[in-house]
Amino acid sequence: MVGSSDVAVVGAGIVGLATAFSLVQRGASVTVYERGLPGNAQSGGDTRIFRHGHDDPRLLRWVKRSRRGWSEWERRFGAELISPDGVVALGPTVTRQLPMLCEDDGIDARAIEPAEVIDHLPLVADTPDGPAMLDVTGGAIRTRAAIEALVASLHVAIVTDEVYALHTRPSGGAEVRAGGRVSRHDAVVVCAGAGTAGLAQGAGLELPIVREAALRLSFPVRGAPPLRLACLQDSSGQFGEPSAYATPLPGNAAYAVGLGGTLQLLPGGEAVDPGGLTAVRERTCAYVERALPGLVPVPVGHRHCWVTRLPWADDGFAVWEADRLLFVAGHNLYKHAPALGEALADRALGGDLDPDLVPTARLGDPVSFGRDDRLGSGDRMVPS
Numbered sequence: 128m129v130g131s132s133d134v135a136v137v138g139a140g141i142v143g144l145a146t147a148f149s150l151v152q153r154g155a156s157v158t159v160y161e162r163g164l165p166g167n168a169q170s171g172g173d174t175r176i177f178r179h180g181h182d183d184p185r186l187l188r189w190v191k192r193s194r195r196g197w198s199e200w201e202r203r204f205g206a207e208l209i210s211p212d213g214v215v216a217l218g219p220t221v222t223r224q225l226p227m228l229c230e231d232d233g234i235d236a237r238a239i240e241p242a243e244v245i246d247h248l249p250l251v252a253d254t255p256d257g258p259a260m261l262d263v264t265g266g267a268i269r270t271r272a273a274i275e276a277l278v279a280s281l282h283v284a285i286v287t288d289e290v291y292a293l294h295t296r297p298s299g300g301a302e303v304r305a306g307g308r309v310s311r312h313d314a315v316v317v318c319a320g321a322g323t324a325g326l327a328q329g330a331g332l333e334l335p336i337v338r339e340a341a342l343r344l345s346f347p348v349r350g351a352p353p354l355r356l357a358c359l360q361d362s363s364g365q366f367g368e369p370s371a372y373a374t375p376l377p378g379n380a381a382y383a384v385g386l387g388g389t390l391q392l393l394p395g396g397e398a399v400d401p402g403g404l405t406a407v408r409e410r411t412c413a414y415v416e417r418a419l420p421g422l423v424p425v426p427v428g429h430r431h432c433w434v435t436r437l438p439w440a441d442d443g444f445a446v447w448e449a450d451r452l453l454f455v456a457g458h459n460l461y462k463h464a465p466a467l468g469e470a471l472a473d474r475a476l477g478g479d480l481d482p483d484l485v486p487t488a489r490l491g492d493p494v495s496f497g498r499d500d501r502l503g504s505g506d507r508m509v510p511s
């Protein structure tokens with residue numbers, strides 16, 4: 128079967144869906160290829176954190192744009208997509224990031240006292256030490272609502288098929304070869320998460336994606352769910368882990384908690400070491416007992432996930448191009464989906480690639496932006 132549309136998007140995770148949505152908004156015809164269920168790979172699960180705090184000042188522009196995008200989606204879809212309860216950060220990330228956030232008129236973030244930490248995070252152990260801040264318009268991303276709304280709004284068929292190869296055509300445009308069809312398009316945007324490096328390789332590009340794995344556990348809240356519950360980014364180290372993050376599930380009856388760092392893969396890189404998973408599970412439960420006594424320290428949900436990180440920064444992302452083929456890669460992309468989707472759609476339709484997205488810009492790396500006032504690497508990989 129031979130099909131065609133203006134643009135093909137490979138992958139119906141949050142980035143591919145946001146890109147397809149932006150393309151349709153711009154009047155393009157779109158085909159989305161997804162080998163599994165939309166929103167079920169790296170984008171799976173019930174919650175993510177939207178935070179403004181980043182080390183690379185260039186990312187503030189991206190999060191501000193995306194925050195506006197999430198609000199626009201909320202209006203359009205008539206659904207809450209980011210909780211109104213903010214993000215509490217503890218530890219050296221506060222010292223590093225709060226001054227930048229306070230300098231920016233478009234971001235509402237402020238230092239808070241330990242007592243106020245407990246107001247926003249009633250699950251936390253008494254009086255956390257050290258610096259704390261509240262990112263007022265950050266919050267928990269309602270991931271399932273976002274995926275469902277985007278899928279429903281697209282009005283384009285999502286082709287349930289695996290893409291095996293992509294190439295540019297000598298006569299112009301690009302060809303997609305999926306399991307049961309060959310299609311021609313003016314451009315192809317590859318948002319295939321853990322599948323992106325392989326498809327890029329087939330098109331002659333070596334992407335420096337570091338493939339790792341992560342485990343995040345959900346714990347029940349003791350007693351009645353609090354009316355308001357912020358997300359947590361903890362780089363304080365005071366609860367026995369160098370870094371951890373947590374975010375409420377819709378309804379606040381459960382809180383998803385993850386530790387900083389990623390998991391070793393077995394040789395071959397296709398599976399995670401089960402012993403490593405058990406060890407992370409035990410450490411996460413121990414962290415919950417120490418830091419979050421408002422939770423029952425017995426997990427009720429697991430989220431195992433690949434992580435596709437760029438080597439220069441945990442929050443880095445970039446776009447590689449081979450003629451009319453675009454490949455996006457990075458980590459912690461959920462929050463950036465609205466702005467990243469717009470940038471990818473613009474480029475696929477012939478606009479300029481945002482200079483921040485060129486791989487040599489090393490977006491996410493504050494050193495590349497000319498500043499290196501990081502206090503240390505103890506808080507590496509606080510995913511959000």
Ligand SMILES: Cc1cc2nc3c(=O)[nH]c(=O)nc-3n(C[C@H](O)[C@H](O)[C@H](O)COP(=O)(O)OP(=O)(O)OC[C@H]3O[C@@H](n4cnc5c(N)ncnc54)[C@H](O)[C@@H]3O)c2cc1C
Binds near residue numbers: 161290326342432
């Ligand atoms: C535990 C954990 C916690 C996280 N927390 C946060 C957070 O708090 N905040 C945040 O912003 N980010 C967070 N992230 C990161 C964020 O979830 C991801 O960066 C984001 O979901 C990536 O979306 P994506 O659309 O690029 O990839 P994916 O969601 O992986 O989508 C790619 C899709 O492509 C499909 N695909 C792959 N290959 C092919 C092929 N050949 N043919 C057809 N389809 C294909 C896959 O099936 C998949 O559905 C977290 C990640 C993890 C693992």
